[in-house]
Amino acid sequence: MVHLIRFRIYYALFLTLFFITACKKENNTSQNENVNDSVLVKYVQNNIDTTVDYYFTSTYKPDNPLYQPVLAIQRERWDIAVPLLEKLVKENNPDAMYWLATISGGSVFSGDLKAKLFEKSAELGNPYAALRLNEGSDDCETYLKGICSREWGKKAKELFENRASEGDLKSKYFLQKLEGEKVNNLLEIGIENAKHGYFYPLYEYVFYTRNLNLDLKKNLYRIMVKNHFTPVANLMYLNYRIDNLNNEFYIDMLDDLEMFDGVWNAKVSFYESFIEKKPTVDYIKNYIESSFILELIKKDNYSSLDSSIDKTNVDISYENSILSENGLSLLNGSDINKIKNDAVNKINNLKPIIFIDEFYYSMDKL
Numbered sequence: 001m002v003h004l005i006r007f008r009i010y011y012a013l014f015l016t017l018f019f020i021t022a023c024k025k026e027n028n029t030s031q032n033e034n035v036n037d038s039v040l041v042k043y044v045q046n047n048i049d050t051t052v053d054y055y056f057t058s059t060y061k062p063d064n065p066l067y068q069p070v071l072a073i074q075r076e077r078w079d080i081a082v083p084l085l086e087k088l089v090k091e092n093n094p095d096a097m098y099w100l101a102t103i104s105g106g107s108v109f110s111g112d113l114k115a116k117l118f119e120k121s122a123e124l125g126n127p128y129a130a131l132r133l134n135e136g137s138d139d140c141e142t143y144l145k146g147i148c149s150r151e152w153g154k155k156a157k158e159l160f161e162n163r164a165s166e167g168d169l170k171s172k173y174f175l176q177k178l179e180g181e182k183v184n185n186l187l188e189i190g191i192e193n194a195k196h197g198y199f200y201p202l203y204e205y206v207f208y209t210r211n212l213n214l215d216l217k218k219n220l221y222r223i224m225v226k227n228h229f230t231p232v233a234n235l236m237y238l239n240y241r242i243d244n245l246n247n248e249f250y251i252d253m254l255d256d257l258e259m260f261d262g263v264w265n266a267k268v269s270f271y272e273s274f275i276e277k278k279p280t281v282d283y284i285k286n287y288i289e290s291s292f293i294l295e296l297i298k299k300d301n302y303s304s305l306d307s308s309i310d311k312t313n314v315d316i317s318y319e320n321s322i323l324s325e326n327g328l329s330l331l332n333g334s335d336i337n338k339i340k341n342d343a344v345n346k347i348n349n350l351k352p353i354i355f356i357d358e359f360y361y362s363m364d365k366l
Contacts, residue, residue, distance in 0.1 A: 036187050037213060043191050044219045050226075056197045057229045059354040066095055067354065074261060074356050075298055078103050089117070094124035098358060101129070111143040118144075122152065127159035127171070128358035169193045173201050174359070183208045199229040200360050207235060214243060225253050230262030230355050237266050240273060247274055261352045264294050279326045284319045285339060288331075292343045297350075314340065 060067040065088055072081035081103060088096030101117035118139075121129035132139050133152035140148035157178060163171035173189050183204050190201030206212060206220055217239075224232035236243075236250060250270055257263040271287035274280075292314060320330045 036184065036209075037216065039187055039191065040212075040216055040220070043194075044216065044223065047195070047223055048219055048226075052197075052227050054228065054351065055353060057199055057227050057353060057355070058197075059357045065093070066099070069096070070099060070354050070356065071261070071352050073099060073103060073361070074352075074354060077298060092124065094121040094126040094129070095358075097121035097124070098126050098129045098132075101132070102361060105139075105143050111145075111147065114139070115144050115147045122155055122159070125159060125162075126358070127156045127163065127174075130156035130159060131359075169196055170198050173198075194223075194227075197227070199224055199227065199231075200357075203229075203231060203235055207238065210242070214245075217243065218245070218249070221253060225256050228257070228260055228353050230257050230260045230353065231360075233257055233263045233266030237269050237273075240270070258346055259349060259351055260355075261297070261350065262355050264290050264297065268294065275322065279322050279328065281323065281328055281331075284323060284331070285335070288314065288316060288319060288336075289339045289343050292340065293347060296343060296347055 055061045058067075060070055069081045069084035069088070072078070072084065082100065085096045085100040089100055097117045098121045101114045101121065104114045104117065115133070118129040118132050122133065130152045131137065133144065133148050134140070134156060135148045135150045135153065137144075137148065157175070160171045160175045160178070164175055169189065169192050173186060173193055176186055176189065177183075186201060187205055190205050193199070194202045202220065203224070206217060221232055221236055224235075233254060236253065240250075254263055254267050254270065267290035268287060271283050271290060274283045275287060314336050316331050316336060323330050
């Protein structure tokens with residue numbers, strides 16, 4: 001019943017990358033926090049009611065040839081992603097090379113293919129591919145031993161600088177991190193990225209700033225939800241026991257994200273926690289539905305679900321045992337059929353947004 005939210009960021013890439021600047025002066029902590037609070041208050045005031053484009057935060061839009069293959073990666077469907085990416089690789093698409101290399105691990109024999117794809121991608125201008133070949137990266141400790149070098153770290157920095165000089169805010173953020181700047185000193189560039197649809201820097205700031213004003217944090221959650229940035233569901237769960245907000249706040253936020261990929265693992269985890277504290281029939285139903293959707297969402301053809309849904313077995317013996325122990329009404333066949341039908345309706349109405357990208361690709365995919 002445990003579906004832990006993983007937030008795995010490859011900081012090992014940063015630790016060895018390109019002569020991290022030493023002896024940086026630390027800002028006075030309390031002064032920096034006060035400045036950051038005022039910056040965040042202004043950002044919230046200016047953006048809490050802003051209406052955005054539906055795919056504003058999507059890494060790739062539906063008209064991009066990478067949308068479908070990366071969506072398949074997000075859903076852990078390599079069988080769908082690989083042939084789509086291979087076609088784009090033949091067209092010399094550097095980003096397709098990066099993604100194909102990313103999902104080509106699994107054995108020492110895949111190292112040569114992985115390395116060649118990353119190398120060509122980097123040579124064609126993808127800085128994230130160069131990062132993966134930098135000495136000290138996770139890949140270099142596993143499948144790419146003997147292939148990586150610090151030269152690739154230098155190449156990555158050069159490519160980020162080129163992109164940053166052309167106004168790419170995402171590259172400006174990563175450049176400062178590569179130079180050893182701390183997250184709490186990157187708020188302003190983080191906010192600028194968020195204004196242009198890239199929320200991971202703000203995500204990181206909220207995650208690492210433990211003394212952030214709670215009302216301010218709630219409004220930042222709301223802005224991320226309003227912008228359809230589904231990783232905020234993970235962020236809220238990671239902070240769940242720290243924030244200790246009313247369950248209804250989380251339920252409202254999660255419900256607002258139901259049309260998008262990325263919320264269902266978080267919903268499972270949240271309802272597990274709610275059930276641990278105080279089981280209710282509604283919490284149990286939501287837990288079952290979210291778990292069921294996690295299974296269904298990987299199916300190839302959603303339109304075929306309606307005809308096969310009645311044959312899909314949902315074991316509720318454990319959930320009914322919890323209800324029984326707490327003197328609550330047990331779920332029956334009619335309840336389960338309604339849960340299954342509701343799940344199919346939600347899946348059929350999904351409008352997926354791509355929330356993984358070249359750097360933050362290792363979070364929970366669904």
